[in-house]
Amino acid sequence: MSEERSLNFLEEIVEADLAAGKHVEIHTRFPPEPNGYLHIGHAKSICLNFGLADKYGGKTNLRFDDTNPVTEDTEYVDSIKADVRWLGFDWEEEHYASDYFDQLYAFAVALINKGLAYVDDLSAEQIATMKGTPTEAGKESPFRNRSIEENLFLFTAMKNGEYNDGEKVLRAKIDLASPNMHMRDPIMYRIKKTHHHRTGDTWCIYPMYDFAHGQSDSIENISHSICTLEFEVHKPLYNWYIAQLGIFPSNQFEFARLNLTYTVMSKRKLLQLVQENLVDGWDDPRMPTISGLRRRGYTPLSLRNFCERIGVQRRENIIDVGLLEFCVREDLNKTALRRMVVLDPIKLVITNYPEGQSEILKGENNPELEDNGGYRDLPFGRELWIEAEDFMEDAPKKWFRLAPGNKVRLKSAYIVSCTGFEKDASGKVTAVHCEYIPESKSGQDTSGINVKGTMHWISAEKAETAEVRLYDRLFQVEDPSSEEGDFKSYMNPNSLEIIEGAKIEPSLLEAQPGEQFQFIRKGYFTLDSKLSASGKLVFNRTVTLKDAWSKEMKK
């Protein structure tokens, strides 16, 4: 028996519809507007749409909602497709709302013929004013009762380019007194003499979202059209168009969009960060975009697991970014190769290790894997690099690392005993001295000595150098959007720390973009796909390791 996992509310709806025979097979769609890059909120929608179809043996389309040529571009189309694929999903059919422009035009003519649409000459401002307010009914346009013939004639003229942008619109004739603002004679078509990224200059009138989305769903026989909560008020209109047109009744269902702590998720805000150069583009590793997370080192599986764990409901929510970090650690712990890298190096001199002598030790690739994932060579010698923070002259309680008189294990090597250190004129520690215990060699330890601390290290002679970039949260408050004033004033000034001279072990020279590593005791890292060049490696920190010691220190 499979484990009993309770259904989310969308799965319940689908199961009920299937059980009632409302649909033989379900069909969903992911409908982005190609006007920006996908972010992790979209990942939730993608996982929901594809996940639903997957679970119930249905299909999912990818459809670009490209009804506004002013903001859209093929650059975005391409990045969206790449991101969906990278997440691990494959769509059944690829569509564009613009493929339906002829059909949508015919739908509009049909509504005119039914006396349910009219051409309005009012300006945008006048239409807005006459729409009234949520508490006040709107007023009818003086053009509302034109004859069907006149409307047909004018709409054709609109299509033929005889009017300029803003001179005329086509409106649905519904109810100016509706408590739902979207039902107060919504605009169906507007004139935009703008080049469209797919239809070029074929059209100068373009359908509004409301006059395109439901019909596109219907044309594709989408059974469950799921979208975020802000479209809830559009649902009556979505249904109205379908009913008046008498076409396949797709149904809309809404869920709460994803919010994450310490970041922003709206396209508008993300665009601002990019345009004002506050980040290094849409794929800056600090961005919550799919491309940013990918560059940061997040894996598709970790993102899918995250989307599964956060669940789906209709209430507003803000997910702790810690859960995202948990998900990527969970995945990377099982797959990432272990390597040793010293970020802030100081010398460790093993005074009883003969000068000029060296040896090759073996380091396990991943203790979580069978046979430890194999081994790689670790050159060892008299002088090593160790992390400056791993030595303290006056150590606090529970300090398991190096301090005068302390013993520690050098990972995969020997136990050493700290015998002294050197300081420069300013009092800064420049080197640590120790003696090693020859019979404590890793794997063949006969010393009988137990130590509490284990440290990473690099042979000073064989060390290579790389740049390492440490990322922290982009904002210093949990929910920047809910704070007073400009959200950008809450950005974390220390969200990027660049370390130029990190000491890396030789095997890391062969690192490939997309490969994940655990730098032992430091976190998970990946090669930056953009900044790395031959001869210059740049590693991005995906996430730190859980750190019980720093937590202990804060007490």
Added chain:
RNA sequence: UGCCCGAUAGUAUAAUGGUAGUACGACAGAUUUUGGUUCUGUUUGUCUUGGUUCGAAUCCAGGUCGGGCAACCA
């Protein structure tokens, strides 16, 4: 002050009139050649006031709080 939606530990998410459970977090312990991993345990919750019922997180009514709606954006 119109209409619509929502409210369960710190954060999410279950319980579909019948024992409030799970995950992340936090805390404590065991294991550990990563202060990692793994394992064990502990902690904290049904917005409020009434009502229906043998029994209410769940149904009903009032209130409170939060979100959405007045783009020729999606």
